[in-house]
Amino acid sequence: MNIKYDVENNVMQIDDVDLYPENLDRNFIGICNSCNSDVTSLSYHVHDNGMVVAGKCTACGVLYAIFYDTEWNWQGEETIVDFFNINSSNNIRFLDSIDRKKLETVFTPAETTAMYAKARGEKYVRQYLYRARKKYNDFYELFGIQINI
Numbered sequence: 001m002n003i004k005y006d007v008e009n010n011v012m013q014i015d016d017v018d019l020y021p022e023n024l025d026r027n028f029i030g031i032c033n034s035c036n037s038d039v040t041s042l043s044y045h046v047h048d049n050g051m052v053v054a055g056k057c058t059a060c061g062v063l064y065a066i067f068y069d070t071e072w073n074w075q076g077e078e079t080i081v082d083f084f085n086i087n088s089s090n091n092i093r094f095l096d097s098i099d100r101k102k103l104e105t106v107f108t109p110a111e112t113t114a115m116y117a118k119a120r121g122e123k124y125v126r127q128y129l130y131r132a133r134k135k136y137n138d139f140y141e142l143f144g145i146q147i148n149i
């Protein structure tokens with residue numbers, strides 16, 4: 001199981017499926033495996049036939065994904081070590097969904113690189129991104145796809 005968590009937006013991603021939070025209740029939900037301090041919930045998500053709760057150790061800050069069935073019986077837990085940002089991953093998925101040839105029709109390679117870098121939250125050359133942004137309308141008129149990066 002591949003678990004990622006977006007601490008900013010409280011979205012958990014399990015095997016590439018985005019799980020938005022059902023609620024953000026803060027409850028005591030267990031004891032930290034590494035330092036024995038309290039673990040408090042950050043967000044509750046529906047997952048398969050049950051729930052998964054993101055919890056954070058109040059002392060050492062380790063994050064856990066704790067799995068329950070529909071009766072709230074504990075099913076298991078994993079330490080969360082991978083993090084992501086839902087907004088940038090959506091942008092990347094969006095760009096990847098556009099036929100590369102369409103991008104090349106309108107944008108220079110430097111502009112495309114800048115758009116991808118911006119979508120990934122990486123450093124980009126502003127000048128190229130600005131140039132690309134000026135073409136978003138053209139791109140929309142040509143292909144009916146609105147880019148907003």
Ligand SMILES: [Zn+2]
Pocket residue numbers: 032033034035036037057058059060061062
């Ligand atoms: Zn701890």
